[in-house]
Amino acid sequence: MATDSGKPAAGPTYLAAWRRPDLNDQVSYRGFSLMILLFSLAIIAFQLALWFLKAKDYVGMDPDDAMRLVEVRDYLGGQGWFDLTQYRLGPDGGTLMHWSRLIDWPIATLVSLYALFLSPHQAEVMAVATWPLLLVVPLLASIGLASYRLGGKGGMVIGLLLSVVFLAAIVRFRPGAIDHHNVQLVLAAFMTAMLIDPFARASNFAAAAAAGGLALAIGAETTPLVAVSAIVVAVLWAIDSERYRKAAIGFGLAFAAATGAIFFGTTPFGHYGSVTCDTLSLGYLSLATVGGAALAASAFVLTDKPIHIRFTALVLAGILVLATAILVAPECLQNPLNNLDPLLKTMWLSTITEAQSIVAEMQHSPEDIGGFYAVGLLALAVCFMRIMRREQTIAHAILLALIGISWIVGLLQVRGTMFANFLAFIPLSALIADLRALYASRQKDSRAALAFVMSALLSVPAVWTMGGMAAFKAGDAIAGVPANQADAVDPDAEACVTEKRVADFAEMPAGRILAGFNTGPALLRFTPHSVLAANYHRNQAGMIATLKIAMAKPQDALPMMEAQGVGYVLFCNDDPLVDLMKSKYPDGFLAKLGKGDVPGYIEEIPQRAAGLHIYQMIQR
Known part of the structure; x- marks a missing residue:
């Protein structure tokens, strides 16, 4: 609380807050800590339950999670603090990564601590499960404090509720999410x-x-x-x-x-x-x-x-x-x-969902627009309204600037909307708290009840996502538009490259693999081989070489692969790069290979795993 002089309320046991009409609207440090602990335990328990029930791997589904684990392993294996080169990625000499050891270090430290009483594999499993869950606590503490400073005790609780619902819907804080x-x-x-x-x-x-x-x-x-x-x-x-x-x-x-x-x-x-x-x-x-x-x-x-x-x-x-x-x-x-090289902009960057603009997203997945942008836009409107009404003007002006820049970045690259959506919970929690108080004082006023309920629902990104899905899918059904089978992903399907599926391949002599960009991190994780390319802009040389080989006619691809020291070729039936080549370069090396037309300079290694194809270069 604040006194009329603008100074913090007396007593060190209470959090500082904006002056609120209710003088009893205070939260002690102990009460705040307990609230954060309870909400953190709730979301951690939920994430652990999902992990145990549904996860097929202890590392997150994002290829970046696998790549981070590779870097952590290299660091634990003796690669220097200042040496960020991924030597098994790209052409000769490797690829200098742009990631920071500031993330590698805490994960590596957790692995070392668990290794004191667990096997190396168990220690790794526990570390990558623990790290994202630990981050839940400071995240909720930050959003709880911000919401309390703006909306008092009620705002704090609502801000934490909105955050918990948001965290339950995204994968960034689930066990294994170490990006x-x-x-x-x-x-x-x-x-x-x-x-x-x-x-x-x-x-x-x-x-x-x-x-x-x-x-x-x-x-x-x-x-x-x-x-x-x-x-x-x-x-x-x-x-x-x-x-x-x-x-x-x-x-x-x-x-x-x-x-x-x-x-x-x-x-x-x-x-x-x-x-x-x-x-x-x-x-x-x-x-x-x-x-x-x-x-x-x-x-x-x-x-x-x-x-x-x-x-x-x-x-x-x-x-x-x-x-x-x-x-x-x-x-x-x-x-x-x-x-980026123009070839990569056309053949790679344009296929990365999180790097797409709102224009591209509207063309490809219009049903997702609400989930990405609506909550942030609503928060901006609330901040502007509060400023016009001179209600906590400075705080809402700060939030208007921070949410606004995140929302604008999201217009250019959809990844920015995560920040806009989460920061939006701060002004929205205060609004919902005020509307709840209004409803409590006018319980027979249906308009107050509707305002409270609608403000709460519209502050949840998932509500907009579900609404968009219902509206667009229903519209397609009414219009007789067939469902896009390419977008139908089986959540229970096994990944193409797993430790078990490439176990035999991992025993073969180490060599450089020509493969799809998405499978690169998994191959580095599960095998001692190197890969020519993966989804990282610092790996331009490897990605360009991979694309040019894939596009070239089979007879022209051979000298290009020899120049890059390629020893193996690997692709999965559902690899986006293979599908892209089939549609754009049907006579190219990778498209031909995807159709079963194998050139004479490679031979297929028999696989027990369906959908996985591995070829070895024949020595000449």
């Missing part, structure tokens, strides 16, 4: 909770900045969100300099210091001068240092100056940051994927 996207969501929620601190404490803003630096190091996907967070802090200081002076100084210094510490702690000495746009490199370090220092210096020196001088200082700081970007990392002023 980095779940950590990014935790950091985004934490940053938001810290920034809407009603008392603008420097410690909270510094914590938000440190989380932003960590998010940049883990993955460049959060760059827009981190950048907007910094702009928000700068604008808050310019508008209300006395209140946000210490917050701006703390944020600026912490952002520069945290980013620098992580950079020097994770970047090899030989790469200090390199600029890469998909990792924390000299480019991001320069921007964080210049921007953070400029913000801190402005707040330290100009707080007592008129508002026009403060804004002028911010404009100059922005020009300085932009000049630094143009000088040090001009290539990072665009989407890193813009530099």
Whole structure:
């Protein structure tokens, strides 16, 4: 609670919150902790139950989960902290990955701890199951605190309920989901909770900045969100300099210091001068240092100056940051994927669902649009309405900026909607809490009841997804449009590449495999072989070589495979790359192979697993 003076309520046992009409609307630290623990245990129990009942593998279904496990194994096997090369991926020399050891390390640590009393395999199983479940606690703590600060005790409970329903519907926090996207969501929620601190404490803003630096190091996907967070802090200081002076100084210094510490702690000495746009490199370090220092210096020196001088200082700081970007990392002023080879844009990127824009998604899966975008848009409308009504204006303005940038990124790449949807729960929880209180005071008013129920339902992304499915599938049925069999995926079907199915192949002499991009991580996980390509933009050379071989006529493909040192060819009946080649290059090597037309320079290795085909190059 807050007193009329704007200071935190007396007593260290209560959380700070925005002033609410109900003076009893307080939650103690103990009560808050207990609430977070109960909700965390509920979702963890649910995820574990799903895992035991339905999971066919202890690693997540996303190929990135398998790739992360490969990296963790390499790290535990002695590959250096600063050595991020995946030596079994791509042409000779391997592929320098853009992933961070900051995710490898905690998973590897869990494996080592479990290995003290379990077998190596059991330790690995337990570690990859434990890691995503552990992340549930800080995620719910962040969303619970943010919802409490905005909507009081009722808002906190509703925010946690919305989060639990959301987590039950996605795979990012299920056992085995060890890719980095779940950590990014935790950091985004934490940053938001810290920034809407009603008392603008420097410690909270510094914590938000440190989380932003960590998010940049883990993955460049959060760059827009981190950048907007910094702009928000700068604008808050310019508008209300006395209140946000210490917050701006703390944020600026912490952002520069945290980013620098992580950079020097994770970047090899030989790469200090390199600029890469998909990792924390000299480019991001320069921007964080210049921007953070400029913000801190402005707040330290100009707080007592008129508002026009403060804004002028911010404009100059922005020009300085932009000049630094143009000088040090001009290539990072665009989407890193813009530099992809045109062949990869056409034949690979356009097939990645999470990289699609809203336009492409509307053409391919219009029934999913509501689930991706509606809740975020509703939250933006709520924030705008609150600002117009001058209800907790600063908090809703912050949320408007953070949800807005995530939603805009989602328009360009659908993966951004995960952040927009989750952060949307903060303003929506406060709205639902207020409508619930209104309904409680007017129990005979059907309009109040309808408003409460509808606000709660429309705040759940899954409701929009189910509504879209019902509307479009029903419309197709009425119009007589046949169902798309290609979209019908059997959830109980066994994966094509599993440890058991490639066990014999794993015993063969190590060699480089030409295979579909989706199967690359699984082959690295289950066999000692290397793969020419997998779904990673740093692996451009391997992917381009694979596509050119697949497209070439069989007689032309042979010298290309020999040049790449290919020893094996592997494909699955349902491999998207094979289907793509059959439709676009029916006379190409991979399409012919998919039809059973085997050239004389390879021979098939008999397989007991249906749908899996493995060929060995014949020595000449």
